[in-house]
Amino acid sequence: MKEIKVKKKKKLYEGKAKIVYETENEELLIQEFKDDATAFDGKKKGKIKEKGAFNNQISGRLFTFLESYHVPTHFVSQFSANAMVIKRLEMIPVEVVMRNVATGSLVKRYGVKDGTELDHPIIEFYLKDDAKHDPMINEDHVIAFGHADADEIKLIKRYAQKINAVLQSFFFRRDMVLVDFKLEFGRGKSGKIKLGDEISPDTCRLWDVQSGEKLDKDRFRQDLGKVEEAYREVHRRVFS
Ligand SMILES: Nc1ncnc2c1ncn2[C@@H]1O[C@H](COP(=O)(O)OP(=O)(O)O)[C@@H](O)[C@H]1O
Ligand SMILES: [Mg+2]
Missing domain, CATH: 3.30.470.20 (ATP-grasp fold, B domain)
Incomplete structure (x- = not known):
């Protein structure tokens, strides 16, 4: 896998399940997966232990697999246990x-x-x-x-x-x-x-x-x- 070294900069957006950060590269972002869980329009809230890491790694694997079938995705590389480098869309x-x-x-x-x-x-x-x-x-x-x-x-x-x-x-x-x-x-x-x-x-x-x-x-x-x-x-x- 190509090693892309980027640094986490300013928080761009925090959603219900993830936080998106800018990097020093204008075109690349870091998508960090949280353990927070919400359902029913945000009315039900909780935490699921290690969910962020599981979802990050599962997503990375599936994006890589889809790329091998010529489906273009934003996935660039893994960044940490619970974060990935993505292309800004x-x-x-x-x-x-x-x-x-x-x-x-x-x-x-x-x-x-x-x-x-x-x-x-x-x-x-x-x-x-x-x-x-x-x-x-x-x-x-x-x-x-x-x-x-x-x-x-x-x-x-x-x-x-x-x-x-x-x-x-x-x-x-x-x-x-x-x-x-x-x-x-x-x-x-x-x-x-x-x-x-x-x-x-x-x-x-x-x-x-x-x-x-x-x-x-x-x-x-x-x-x-x-x-x-x-x-x-x-x-x-x-x-x-
Ligand atoms: N490659 C990307 N570039 C920019 N924004 C993205 C990219 N991939 C996902 N996003 C956005 O980042 C946010 C991810 O955080 P999430 O917790 O899922 O938010 P939300 O609660 O809005 O669904 C979403 O709003 C999603 O649309
Ligand atoms: Mg979302």
Whole structure:
């Protein structure tokens, strides 16, 4: 792996799960993963021991794997146990959700039976706006609000579908079903669309193939216990 030495400078942004810092290189940032956990629009708060390190390392591994399939990501290198060096992106404030199995809000909104395998993966867009509770939007909203143009959306959808196919088999080989996940994209220096943010048990639903046991943030959301153990187990499998 290429060694990129950068120094942590000014804090640029602190979100719910991560802190983003500037570096002495204008184009590079440091993304630090926190142990803080939030759910239900920030109404439920807690801490999960070592989550920051697990999510940082899992994300790094998955970004590297996706790059090998020619999916451009912001990942540059690991920086520390719980932080990575990333390329600065102009983020598109849209959360892209891919679903392979019906659960969560899909069940609530449409009444599909929980756990139903979807014949066709579903892609959804949500406006990333905490104050508005991240409302669901469609491609026309994204264009009309000026967040991305039609070509960018087409590319984002293509990347999301490819990421889904690649990660579904990656996780299945490690005895996990990739139920659904959330992605965030942005534009790099030359305007090129790249995958940003993170891919981790905070942003994916992962079910054990044999037992159906949940191995993701739903353990925290639903008070299922063994939360830290689930993150540790996903980390172990991702690096196996
Ligand atoms: N490569 C990047 N360049 C700039 N900002 C990024 C990049 N990747 C992710 N981000 C943004 O950094 C923030 C990460 O912190 P997080 O705790 O997830 O925040 P939030 O609570 O807003 O989701 C997010 O707002 C995310 O959109
Ligand atoms: Mg976030």
